[in-house]
Amino acid sequence: xxxxxxxxxxxxxxxxxxxxxxxxxxxxxxxxxxxxxxxxxxxxxxxxxxxxxxxxxxxxxxxxxxxxxxxxxxxxxxxxxxxxxxxxxxxxxxxxxxxxxxxxxxxxxxxxxxxxxxxxxxxxxxxxxxxxxxxxxxxxxxxxxxxxxxxxxxxxxxxxxxxxxxxxxxxxxxxxxxxxxxxxxxxxxxxxxxxxxxxxxxxxxxxxxxxxxxxxxxxxxxxxxxxxxxxxxxxxxxxxxxxxxxxxxxxxxxxxxxxxxxxxxxxxxxxxxxxxxxxxxxxxxxxxxxxxxxxxxxxxxxxxxxxxxxxxxxxxxxxxxxxxxxxxxxxxxxxxxxxxxxxxxxxxxxxxxxxxxxxxxxxxxxxxxxxxxxxxxxxxxxxxxxxxxxxxxxxxxxxxxxxxxxx
Amino acid sequence: xxxxxxxxxxxxxxxxxxxxxxxxxxxxxxxxxxxxxxxxxxxxxxxxxxxxxxxxxxxxxxxxxxxxxxxxxxxxxxxxxxxxxxxxxxxxxxxxxxxxxxxxxxxxxxxxxxxxxxxxxxxxxxxxxxxxxxxxxxxxxxxxx
Numbered sequence: 001x002x003x004x005x006x007x008x009x010x011x012x013x014x015x016x017x018x019x020x021x022x023x024x025x026x027x028x029x030x031x032x033x034x035x036x037x038x039x040x041x042x043x044x045x046x047x048x049x050x051x052x053x054x055x056x057x058x059x060x061x062x063x064x065x066x067x068x069x070x071x072x073x074x075x076x077x078x079x080x081x082x083x084x085x086x087x088x089x090x091x092x093x094x095x096x097x098x099x100x101x102x103x104x105x106x107x108x109x110x111x112x113x114x115x116x117x118x119x120x121x122x123x124x125x126x127x128x129x130x131x132x133x134x135x136x137x138x139x140x141x142x143x144x145x146x147x148x149x150x151x152x153x154x155x156x157x158x159x160x161x162x163x164x165x166x167x168x169x170x171x172x173x174x175x176x177x178x179x180x181x182x183x184x185x186x187x188x189x190x191x192x193x194x195x196x197x198x199x200x201x202x203x204x205x206x207x208x209x210x211x212x213x214x215x216x217x218x219x220x221x222x223x224x225x226x227x228x229x230x231x232x233x234x235x236x237x238x239x240x241x242x243x244x245x246x247x248x249x250x251x252x253x254x255x256x257x258x259x260x261x262x263x264x265x266x267x268x269x270x271x272x273x274x275x276x277x278x279x280x281x282x283x284x285x286x287x288x289x290x291x292x293x294x295x296x297x298x299x300x301x302x303x304x305x306x307x308x309x310x311x312x313x314x315x316x317x318x319x320x321x322x323x324x325x326x327x328x329x330x331x332x333x334x335x336x337x338x339x340x341x342x343x344x345x346x347x348x349x350x351x352x353x354x355x356x357x358x359x360x361x362x363x364x365x366x367x368x369x370x371x372x373x374x375x376x377x378x379x380x381x382x383x384x385x386x387x388x389x390x391x392x393x394x395x396x397x398x399x400x401x402x403x404x405x406x407x
Numbered sequence: 408x409x410x411x412x413x414x415x416x417x418x419x420x421x422x423x424x425x426x427x428x429x430x431x432x433x434x435x436x437x438x439x440x441x442x443x444x445x446x447x448x449x450x451x452x453x454x455x456x457x458x459x460x461x462x463x464x465x466x467x468x469x470x471x472x473x474x475x476x477x478x479x480x481x482x483x484x485x486x487x488x489x490x491x492x493x494x495x496x497x498x499x500x501x502x503x504x505x506x507x508x509x510x511x512x513x514x515x516x517x518x519x520x521x522x523x524x525x526x527x528x529x530x531x532x533x534x535x536x537x538x539x540x541x542x543x544x545x546x547x548x549x550x551x552x
Binding site: 142 | 458459463464467468470471472494495496497498499500501503504507508514515517543544545546547548549550551552
């Protein structure tokens, strides 16, 4: 069966499900390669992203001379994130057609649709007054500015990193970001009219300090304050960080302009969490992670606390569930539990990576992701929860929140 | 991917008229779309200040499920009813920036490209306006100091 036949069958099986979100799932599942012509066109000033990227992931199949593009944009503005350079068995192709002045999505030479890419932000290519390249300070999505406070993850030190993670494996990460660089980069980014509607701050885990994470919390406060110097009050933003105790979260909320918080559970099942996220288990623990996530709603408010799972990793060999049904039941249980407490439970799609401990292995079938997105969306809607910070335009990495556009 | 029709002069002239009321028909009524225009004679463009609205849902429905939308142009005694395909949504890039500039300081949530399928002059009147909806989420760009 071709990918297009598979997609058409899914459209028939799930007639109320967005065909564009299906395409997104299919593209992530099967992968996408850029033709030489497309990659050359993507070096043009309108598209050309930086050669540095703050999450520093190691990819084998990338040219060091050509910049990789931002997310693919489908015609409905659905974002598709691809591990460019990964070796896929049967990928889609994206080609540049100069006659049509458009990028085309192809399967075996047959045009399926036109696509586009997130354009280069105006601040890329500029440097801060200290000489730091701004593209190494901030990454972008369509409307989101992404900052990384600490470009290293200390969980890797004892081999306690999350099993699906490949962040900071590229060998050129910078460690702690400088607050003056952050302030200047955000100020420059905001000069581009209307480009950004949310700022997102994250980083590798740093458990340093006594109590654990105290240095990380202080760092996040410093960085959020540096960002906040660009605004009069609170600004649409999200801190993605470990699950902190409520008193520390109150401090973060009171001393900065941040508006939402996202401590990612990664895997809901307790045993799998302990196996696949040993560092999170060691420094916080599964039950405590959940308790702190729920407590955070008292600080940030209903719908302003999210937690994400790396959907598909719960089915990865050798530890995962043995059937999609078990995995769906587990994730739906999690979504219902969190929704009852005002927490938005989202899925992000696991993209297997050779540099991660789980390695490169087949993803669960497309049908799993369709049912998962549909189910999570339906549960959250039942509880009146809308993803204010992780919708299609702010993040674009969550098929379940893509579906909220019709709500 | 359908062929792009060139709009007839009568339609273009009405779209440019300052006193022309431009409406998007949705299942819950019509929504004003003052931004609707046709910059190059072919593609119709419009922007939405908020998209978690009947108009936003209608356009998403249109592009996801290939359902044409109905637009109304009303000027004095003249009413035109247009049927258009929803071709593309922009949340960043050249078209989005163009529509943002036209919004003159008001933020926009998204910009939309529509392709005209057919049009007719009609004596029918547009449906009633959509009822007001609560703001579900903040939409629009960050506003620095």
